[in-house]
Every structure is written in C-alpha cells, then in structure tokens.
Amino acid sequence: xxxxxxxxxxVQGAIPPEKIAQSVxxxxxxxxxxxxxxxxxxxxxxxxxxxxxTAIDYSAYEEMAxxxxxxxxxxxxxKFDITCAHIYHSLGKVKVGEICLFVFTSSAHRKIAIExxxxxxEEIKAKVPVFGKEIFEDETHQWKVNK
Amino acid sequence: xxxxxxxxGLVAEAANKFEEVMELNGELTARELKExxxxxxxxxxxxxxxxxxxxxxxxxxxxxxxxxxxxLPPFAGG
Numbered sequence: 001x002x003x004x005x006x007x008x009x010x011v012q013g014a015i016p017p018e019k020i021a022q023s024v025x026x027x028x029x030x031x032x033x034x035x036x037x038x039x040x041x042x043x044x045x046x047x048x049x050x051x052x053x054t055a056i057d058y059s060a061y062e063e064m065a066x067x068x069x070x071x072x073x074x075x076x077x078x079k080f081d082i083t084c085a086h087i088y089h090s091l092g093k094v095k096v097g098e099i100c101l102f103v104f105t106s107s108a109h110r111k112i113a114i115e116x117x118x119x120x121x122e123e124i125k126a127k128v129p130v131f132g133k134e135i136f137e138d139e140t141h142q143w144k145v146n147k
Numbered sequence: 148x149x150x151x152x153x154x155x156g157l158v159a160e161a162a163n164k165f166e167e168v169m170e171l172n173g174e175l176t177a178r179e180l181k182e183x184x185x186x187x188x189x190x191x192x193x194x195x196x197x198x199x200x201x202x203x204x205x206x207x208x209x210x211x212x213x214x215x216x217x218x219l220p221p222f223a224g225g
Binding site: 041058059060061063064067089100101121124125126127128129130131132133143144145146 | 153155156157160195199202217219220221222223224225
C-alpha cells in the first residue's frame with residue numbers, strides 16, 4: 001500500500017471519540033509500530049466581552065485544503081521515519097467540548113511519532129485554508145484567527 | 148479575460164457572496180485584483196486577507212484567462 005496516497009481529511013461535524021478508538025484498533029495488526037502519537041483539538045468555550053462561545057462553524061477552500069494536507073504529508077514522510085499518518089478535520093458546526101481535529105502518527109519509537117504529530121498540527125494551523133466562525137450563545141458570531 | 152473569484156469566511160460575509168465570474172480587460176496582478184475586490188467591503192484588516200491563484204498563495208502573479216482566484220481570510224484550522 002502506498003502510504004503517501006492522498007486521503008480524504010474532512011469530515012462533516014464533530015469527530016466522534018469512537019473514531020479515535022477505532023483508529024487505534026486498526027493499527028494493532030501493524031506490529032512494526034512501537035508508538036502512536038495523537039493530537040486532538042477540542043472546541044473551547046472562550047469568553048469574550050461577557051459572551052461565551054458555544055460552537056465553531058468550520059468552512060474551507062476544500063480543493064486547496066486537500067492539496068495542502070497532501071503536501072504536508074509528503075514533507076512529513078520525508079522528514080520523519082513514520083509508519084503512517086492520519087488526519088481528520090471537521091467541517092460545519094462543532095459544539096464546545098467536541099473534537100474538531102484528529103492527528104494520528106505511528107512510528108517504531110515514541111520521539112519520532114511525537115515530533116511528527118507536532119509538525120502536522122503546526123503546519124495545519126499555519127497553512128491550511130480552513131475558517132472558523134465562533135458562535136456565541138446569543139447566536140452572534142466572530143471569526144476565529146489562529147495564534 | 149474571465150476569472151472565477153471565490154470568497155471565504157469573513158470575506159464572503161462582507162461581500163455577501165461565495166463566488167462570482169468577473170470579466171476584465173488588460174493586465175492585472177493578483178494583488179491588484181485583491182485590492183479591487185476588497186475595496187468598499189467592511190473588513191477591518193484587509194492586509195490579513197491572502198489571495199490564492201489556482202490554489203497557490205501568490206499575490207505577485209499576473210492573472211490570465213480562466214484563473215481561479217480565492218480571497219482567504221486568516222486561517223483558523225484545528
């Protein structure tokens with residue numbers, strides 16, 4: 001199997017915790033793996049001017065985003081000795097406390113997997129054209145900007 | 148030349164549209180098109196808006212017929 005082939009990253013709505021458990025289970029047959037590293041982005045109930053975020057509505061320039069995700073994968077596989085890497089990002093509305101980003105890398109040893117996951121997360125936040133509308137409890141909104 | 152222009156996030160909201168086809172005459176860089184499209188829109192920080200031409204971030208490129216141009220507000224993934 002070509003470990004670098006483009007994969008669909010976007011999922012509609014929140015990423016269910018069961019998907020994370022299933023992903024771990026799916027790798028139990030790959031016995032050259034000694035370490036998994038997982039990053040989960042969760043929607044935070046930020047407070048601004050007395051209002052609290054209840055959800056983020058994600059949109060994206062999907063064609064470009066899929067291309068950039070693929071480029072990040074290519075660089076990551078060249079840079080780190082990882083066995084595999086999986087990325088899932090939400091589109092549409094994700095409520096506070098729910099998961100919107102799931103990065104999962106596997107390697108023979110922990111350091112490589114941890115570094116690779118960090119690399120993916122930082123690259124995704126900086127380079128992928130995803131936009132987030134933070135929705136407050138009174139249905140007003142503001143646009144999120146990554147720091 | 149005919150260009151497809153895509154609007155996203157707060158830019159789409161300010162422009163009240165997601166996409167349009169624009170017919171233009173003469174030479175134009177991506178930066179000039181961005182300024183033209185954002186002119187008059189209620190966007191606080193126009194410098195934070197990036198422009199992609201055929202899915203590549205580049206505001207210096209000269210546009211040509213059939214290009215797909217996207218106006219991208221700050222990224223907020225993850």
